[in-house]
Amino acid sequence: MKLLITGCAGFIGINFIKYWLNRHAEDTLVGVDCLTYAANKKPLQKLVQNPNFIFYKTDICDRTEIDRIFQTEKPNTVVNFAAESHVDRSIQNPDIFLKTNVLGTQVLLDACLRYGVERYHQISTDEVYGDLPLESGEPFTESSPLKPSSPYSTSKAAADLLVLAYYKTYGLPITISRSSNNYGKYQHAEKFIPNIIKRAGEGIKILIYGDGKNVRDWLYVNDHCSAIDMILQKGKIGEIYNIGGDNEMPNLVLAKKILSILKTEIGIQFVEDRKGHDRRYSLNSQKIKKLGWKPRTLFDEGLTDTVKWYLKE
Numbered sequence: 001m002k003l004l005i006t007g008c009a010g011f012i013g014i015n016f017i018k019y020w021l022n023r024h025a026e027d028t029l030v031g032v033d034c035l036t037y038a039a040n041k042k043p044l045q046k047l048v049q050n051p052n053f054i055f056y057k058t059d060i061c062d063r064t065e066i067d068r069i070f071q072t073e074k075p076n077t078v079v080n081f082a083a084e085s086h087v088d089r090s091i092q093n094p095d096i097f098l099k100t101n102v103l104g105t106q107v108l109l110d111a112c113l114r115y116g117v118e119r120y121h122q123i124s125t126d127e128v129y130g131d132l133p134l135e136s137g138e139p140f141t142e143s144s145p146l147k148p149s150s151p152y153s154t155s156k157a158a159a160d161l162l163v164l165a166y167y168k169t170y171g172l173p174i175t176i177s178r179s180s181n182n183y184g185k186y187q188h189a190e191k192f193i194p195n196i197i198k199r200a201g202e203g204i205k206i207l208i209y210g211d212g213k214n215v216r217d218w219l220y221v222n223d224h225c226s227a228i229d230m231i232l233q234k235g236k237i238g239e240i241y242n243i244g245g246d247n248e249m250p251n252l253v254l255a256k257k258i259l260s261i262l263k264t265e266i267g268i269q270f271v272e273d274r275k276g277h278d279r280r281y282s283l284n285s286q287k288i289k290k291l292g293w294k295p296r297t298l299f300d301e302g303l304t305d306t307v308k309w310y311l312k313e
């Protein structure tokens, strides 16, 4: 197989490249990334030494360049991780979120149609469903309505709808996956877990939005990679798959867990809540479990390994 992976230098993208090269040594990976602030440039430099990995520093919104890459490389599968991904930044400046996450997706979809790609897989998020109350509420299924709260999640929901439209209108063979919060190596320090580790290391108080009771479901990044692998092998064309970690936790509880692994007495400070802050995300992942996938990493083990990795970095 020849896979084109966009956003290959980002947190999940770089983990996915490593995962795939380890498990599918016969495949060739074509990585595309324009290397924003969120990209992992050092590990990418190492990866390009692998003969099965070809890298293009390209913006997915650049139609001419994307066309040239498809024409040259002729990938049969495309997995689109490329995105602006930080909710706080989307609240400050939504423009780039709409450009990359929606229009960039359209450029890729058009190229897939033009070059007869056999599978386009869109990496989406549980945030497209909006939130649930803390106390109750059935976990979201793939047919739950889309009710995104932030410019980020709205741009992801818009991209999902566009992908579905290309399936229905043009017959493009697509799949979509919506995962919960990922954790693991190579995540940018602005995100919740690495940010806590960084601040604790610098002896600065940990900042928690609102009352810290907001609940997130946490998925180890390698379990996310194996779920995408499963969907590419066994997923049905035109379908959406939720990928949850079966591991819901209030932010404050998670912050305390990290501080306990770090064995630090550093304090926690509650700050003004994020605008439109979703209360709880919860996914029903029965559909992908029926394909034979489940999250394999125990949270306490995955979290401890993750914390140790950031301390060494």
Ligand SMILES: NC(=O)c1ccc[n+]([C@@H]2O[C@H](COP(=O)([O-])OP(=O)(O)OC[C@H]3O[C@@H](n4cnc5c(N)ncnc54)[C@H](O)[C@@H]3O)[C@@H](O)[C@H]2O)c1
Binding pocket: 006, 007, 008, 009, 010, 011, 012, 013, 032, 033, 034, 035, 036, 037, 038, 039, 040, 058, 059, 060, 061, 080, 081, 082, 083, 084, 085, 086, 100, 104, 123, 124, 125, 126, 156, 178, 179, 180, 181, 182, 183, 187, 188
């Ligand atoms: N991190 C999570 O917890 C999580 C959860 C659910 C879904 N997702 C989705 O997974 C995908 C990857 O997320 P992530 O956490 O790895 O994000 P990230 O911000 O760490 O990485 C995004 C990567 O995309 C690249 N990129 C951005 N704009 C680009 C453009 N115009 N052209 C080419 N490359 C571009 C960046 O340089 C970066 O390397 C995103 O689509 C995100 O919405 C993430």
